[in-house]
Amino acid sequence: MKKVLLIVILTVVAFGILNAETKLKMELWNRWTYQTIDGEVTKNEMALKRGYLRLEPKFGNNIKGRFNVDFFSDEDGLDGAGLKIKYAYLDFSNMLPIKDSKITVGLMKTYFGTIYDWSYQTIDKDPSDKYKFVSSTDYGFGITGYLPNGFGSYALAAYNGEGYKKTAGDINKDMNFVGNIRVTPIPGITVGGSYMMKTKNDSEIDDGTGTIIDNPDREEYAMIAGVGKFAFGPFSLLGQYLQKVTSTPNDAGVEDETETVLSVMPIFKVNDKFELLARYDINDPNTNDDDDKETTIIAGFNYHIMRDAKNAPKLFVQTNYQMTQFEDDSNDESEILVQLRWIFSETLNKGK
């Protein structure tokens, strides 16, 4: 079913590119990583950590698409170039009797925490992505929109629950559901929250008579994200609290495990070219255990060499120093990351 959905979307997108106004965008991340663990150099490498090619065809006033292919020179220790489809969705606007709302169908954003609008101001990922709470995109459908007068945004969506990397066999048979709201009561102060309900059952068991059936015991996940943003002049502060409760059935009943993440990120924009930033993350994978916590401290700056007419970054350098300390006996990890990001875009068939 998912393959059919993907083929339909790809066909529509390909047709659209030939016939409709289409925005073409490409972004590349060239990164140098220098990592030491306990004083030993463990990484000293340059790589194309990520690049993407994005097509956004506009089929008319109310239908827009996004198709995005991600590519990279390595991932998780695998050599050679990799390629993944990251987005393949269509947005249908003005289909609902709700102003400024749209329906999205396909491989789409996951509206949880800040993952859906994370712009990588630090080289490191969004906390809910980094600590594997959710995948940044997934197959599904949803309704998103904006509150009146710029007071915020909302999203309701249902997903496969497997993320964009898994499309072959062994797909979870249960759907994921997420609700997300973000409110800006006064300019510069934003609060928001997300709740994701996920059950997982991709295993099968013998029912005792030799027949293989779906395992009725589901692993359940309840995830919440609390987001607070403060922006005043050149200073901004983003705070985020994540919690994931995993309920696993076993012989004794159900065992709960709670993981929490606290992340704080202040940014000071010195001028249009230069911004200083820091980030502090505490990840506790199991709040019942005393020795599995890890703390990450990031300090760095972004230097913008070029921006486009809309002031969006076009060419910039990111430099981060990143240190991770572990509560157990593991050695501290230190990394220096320098990344050159370059972006270009063009609109084809403008006005067509």
Place this chain on the structure above:
Amino acid sequence: MKKLILIITLLTLIVLPVLAKRGNKVTIAGSTTVLPIAQATAEIFMNNNPEINISVRGGGSSVGIAAIMAGTVDIGNASRHIKAKELASAREQGINPHENVVANDGIVIVIHKDNNVKDLTLEQVKDIYTGKISNWKEVGGPSMPIVVISRDVSSGTFEVFNKIVLNNAKCIGGALMLASNNAVVSTIATTPGTIGYAGLGYVNETVNAVKIDRIMPSKKTIRNGSYPIARTLHMYTNGAPKGLVKKYIDFILSAEGQKIVEEQGFISVK
């Protein structure tokens, strides 16, 4: 000592650019439709206030709104309203876009002087521009092919025509795309069978203006909103205008400023 030098250097890097900002300068960017109003009013305003420097550039409405959101200009010009997405994003970033309406604009459908068609519906105009209607006799005129004239797609006039009349439908392939309001009016004046559109200020007695949905385009019908192909033109500021920006916008909204607006071919807001 080294630490002291480092701290002073960092503080200088941070504080100087902040202090160096502004002075007696007002920066404006955005809509090419609003550009002539901004340029003409800025020129007179600077003549009256030689100590103030106003820099004006175009770029389009999206650029003007993005510049206000990024805090890189004092005024972002736009010939459309800010979108919900832009507004929500701006407020998250601590920016409070404030809409200052500085002029009204109406787009008039014009035809050749000898054509006896007086009235069209919005739907008929759309059908002409999308090729569904191709002869004047289908709308009560003479039996002759319709020659469609449009504006280049980068113009603000095309943008509003495309949105209000065409509803983003594709314009007929054989349409003649002209670069200015004046070019549209002069071509129609000399070519029988033509139809085009231009800002109210550019329409003269060499062509016929057509009623749309039985409403004649005029300053009155555009200002009161009864004429359908009309819009307001905006200057966005971060919050209500203050200081020099307020002084300049107050000037545009004054009798003298609104006279300049009219001289530029637009309709005053008062």
